[in-house]
Amino acid sequence: MMTSCVQRWRDRRATYRPASEPIRASDYEVARLSRDTEARAFVEAHHYSGTYPAARWRFGLHRRGELVGVAVLSQPVNDKALAVFPGGAESSVELGRFVLLDDVPANGETWFLARAFEVLARDGVAGVLTFADPEARTTSSGALVFPGHIGTIYQAHNAVYRGRATPRTLHLLPDGTVFSARAAQKVRAREQGWRYAVAQLVGAGAEVPAPGEDLRVWLRAWLPQVTRRQRHQGNHRYLWGLRPAIRRRLPPSLPYPKWTRGAA
Known part of the structure; x- marks a missing residue:
């Protein structure tokens, strides 16, 4: 079972850290990344997708000057996905990429998100949408390259869970990435x-x-x-309202998904 661990990445390979592990905040700093160059290089090197979205905001997690995490707030493929928030796509964003290196302590993700969300709220952003992909992928030879995740860290950050997105068919390249x-x-x-x-x-x-x-x-x-075809049952969908008035207007959260023995 993976419920007692959080997922980390390096060189597009997943590892896990104990969920109870605390971060020493004095060692870390969250700052805007003004251009795509640094964020893109980090995401493409370490995120399992190897791809970079249409960024609107970028934040870096730095440890004593070293970049150890990146959050990219992006324009979704379909603006209708943000219709749940007041103002829709004009005032809300998708957390399109979120990746921390494998040596960042477990609760670094929630600490990082909280700092980034504070800046977004000051910038007038109403809400944030994100997705968690729970379905594993392998290379054409059967090697596991993405074990899947259910958004445990989003649950820990009190996201509203709204079920699974539309099922679809993936086209997988030989290395297991999605075309x-x-x-x-x-x-x-x-x-x-x-x-x-x-x-x-x-x-x-x-x-x-x-x-x-x-x-x-x-x-x-x-x-x-x-490519190889793989049927996908839909990503898990999570929402955050960045101000109390927005949170009150969101639909109620459904029960959070949990890892089952088969999924783990």
């Missing part, structure tokens, strides 16, 4: 970022598309050849 529906959309429409998405598939074994080739046809041919 997202958004990436596929970029390829089909040649939107900004489509070259990187094409390179992901080429790196997995797809042929390089010819100049001027219809990428919709190319994607339809190669996506099933170089």
Whole structure:
């Protein structure tokens, strides 16, 4: 069972620390990161997804000057996800990436979140949405690269739990990372970022598309050849209101999900 531990990351590999372990706050500082450069490098190096979202706010957790954690508040893929908050996407954000290194004590996450949320509230942000992905993923050879998590740390920070998001089918690259529906959309429409998405598939074994080739046809041919399909039952969804008046307007929390013996 993983209920007595919290998840940590380094080099996109999960480890765990005892949940009762305290952080010595005097050793740490939370500060805004003014540009994407530092936050992106940290997230891409350590977060299991290896990807970076459309950031609106970035915060770094520093220990004696060393960056040991990053929180990225981002624009969700679908703005309707923020409709639960007053003002919707204009006044609320998604906690799109949240990653701490494996040597940060267990309650570092809640301490970090509290400091970041204080700044967001002063900036006029009404609420924060986040998701926890509970479903494990493996490489094509069967090695576990992502064990899944249920958002235990969000529960510890008194989030409102609102059930699971829409089920979907994932397309997994050989290394176990997800080739997202958004990436596929970029390829089909040649939107900004489509070259990187094409390179992901080429790196997995797809042929390089010819100049001027219809990428919709190319994607339809190669996506099933170089990815594996995995049915996903939906991420766990959590909400925070950053001011008392907002918290009172949120729907009631459903019972928090817990690890079962099978999930652990």
